[in-house]
Amino acid sequence: MLSAFTFGGGFVIVSLMKKRFVDKEGWIGEEEMLNLAVIAQSSPGAIAVNASVLVGWKLLGFTGAVTAVFGTILPPLIILSLISLSYKAFRENEIVRAVLKGMMTGVAAVIIDVVISMAGKILKERKLIPVVIIIGAFTAYYIFHINVAYVILFFGVLSALISLHDNKTGKRHL
Amino acid sequence: MIFWQLFWSFFQIGILSFGGGLAAIPLIQNQIVDIRGWLSIAEFTDLIAISEMTPGPIAINSATFVGSTVAGPVGAIVSTLGCVLPSSLIVVTIAWLFGKYKDLYIIRGVLAGLRPAVVALILSAGLSILSLSVWGEKEISLSADSTDFAAAALIVIGLLIIRKFKINPIIIILSSGIIGGVYYLII
Numbered sequence: 001m002l003s004a005f006t007f008g009g010g011f012v013i014v015s016l017m018k019k020r021f022v023d024k025e026g027w028i029g030e031e032e033m034l035n036l037a038v039i040a041q042s043s044p045g046a047i048a049v050n051a052s053v054l055v056g057w058k059l060l061g062f063t064g065a066v067t068a069v070f071g072t073i074l075p076p077l078i079i080l081s082l083i084s085l086s087y088k089a090f091r092e093n094e095i096v097r098a099v100l101k102g103m104m105t106g107v108a109a110v111i112i113d114v115v116i117s118m119a120g121k122i123l124k125e126r127k128l129i130p131v132v133i134i135i136g137a138f139t140a141y142y143i144f145h146i147n148v149a150y151v152i153l154f155f156g157v158l159s160a161l162i163s164l165h166d167n168k169t170g171k172r173h174l
Numbered sequence: 175m176i177f178w179q180l181f182w183s184f185f186q187i188g189i190l191s192f193g194g195g196l197a198a199i200p201l202i203q204n205q206i207v208d209i210r211g212w213l214s215i216a217e218f219t220d221l222i223a224i225s226e227m228t229p230g231p232i233a234i235n236s237a238t239f240v241g242s243t244v245a246g247p248v249g250a251i252v253s254t255l256g257c258v259l260p261s262s263l264i265v266v267t268i269a270w271l272f273g274k275y276k277d278l279y280i281i282r283g284v285l286a287g288l289r290p291a292v293v294a295l296i297l298s299a300g301l302s303i304l305s306l307s308v309w310g311e312k313e314i315s316l317s318a319d320s321t322d323f324a325a326a327a328l329i330v331i332g333l334l335i336i337r338k339f340k341i342n343p344i345i346i347i348l349s350s351g352i353i354g355g356v357y358y359l360i361i
Contacts, residue, residue, distance in 0.1 A: 045261020046231030076230025080238035102354015104307040106347035109332030111300035130290040137294035148204040155291040163283020174286035
């Protein structure tokens with residue numbers, strides 16, 4: 001039902017899904033698809049999986065959601081299983097090891113690029129609390145090595161409290 | 175039991191990775207490298223590079239890879255299910271709530287507050303990968319002897335090229351692999 005041709009992952013799938021389901025198959029309306037995309041991005045977990053669960057659910061209910069999940073996880077499941085089988089043998093190879101070592105620098109550059117873009121967007125809003133959250137989360141995880149789960153839960157609850165407060169007072173701290 | 179551990183680790187990754195894409199990286203690193211020790215940080219970085227070049231979300235790719243390395247095909251399936259189960263349930267619940275209330279200001283607030291936290295976490299994961307490739311260890315060290323200047327140069331050049339030309343990350347990772355590979359083989 002769904003093939004996961006999302007190299008690079010993330011937001012790519014939403015535009016692919018729109019092309020396929022809205023423009024080609026006409027299964028759902030454009031605005032509905034946009035709503036689904038927003039919900040998929042705001043929920044935890046992989047956006048691709050979330051989006052396909054929602055589309056499957058809209059179309060066929062529970063069966064649709066389950067089918068969609070299997071459709072989305074099957075390609076990576078097969079491909080990565082095959083890779084993991086050959087990975088150990090590959091890694092022994094001197095050339096592969098040198099290339100992987102080089103790739104590590106590419107991965108570092110890509111991650112830093114994402115951080116710069118995301119942080120830039122946050123800093124542009126010129127709000128104090130998000131900056132405090134960046135510093136707080138960084139200190140907790142990078143310096144004090146606190147479990148990521150606790151860091152996310154803490155800031156999630158904190159943000160919920162702040163938005164409750166903001167909703168009452170009409171201010172916008174986040 | 176190993177299957178339960180796999181399921182539980184990826185359950186946490188699935189339920190706590192807000193923001194999609196790279197947001198899962200610090201969670202996977204924390205669970206798989208730091209807490210469980212199923213992969214070394216170098217293997218984990220290879221996994222990120224592999225994930226960028228194959229279809230599918232990184233969390234699912236990691237679940238399959240780690241699960242099958244640690245406990246074979248069943249491990250792969252258990253970890254993947256652990257990863258997709260919680261978020262699938264949550265996303266349907268949120269869609270239902272959204273249909274009912276249309277405006278979910280708390281969810282919007284939580285997301286707005288988590289975005290900066292996630293940036294900080296991704297930065298931390300990025301720093302440990304950077305330290306590993308430049309200094310060969312997870313923490314940044316300041317001694318010049320252990321510094322791999324070629325790796326540092328590759329990172330800076332790669333970063334400048336992505337920032338300036340907005341190139342697909344796959345191309346950057348592949349070309350650093352080729353350039354770095356040739357360099358390390360000659361040295």
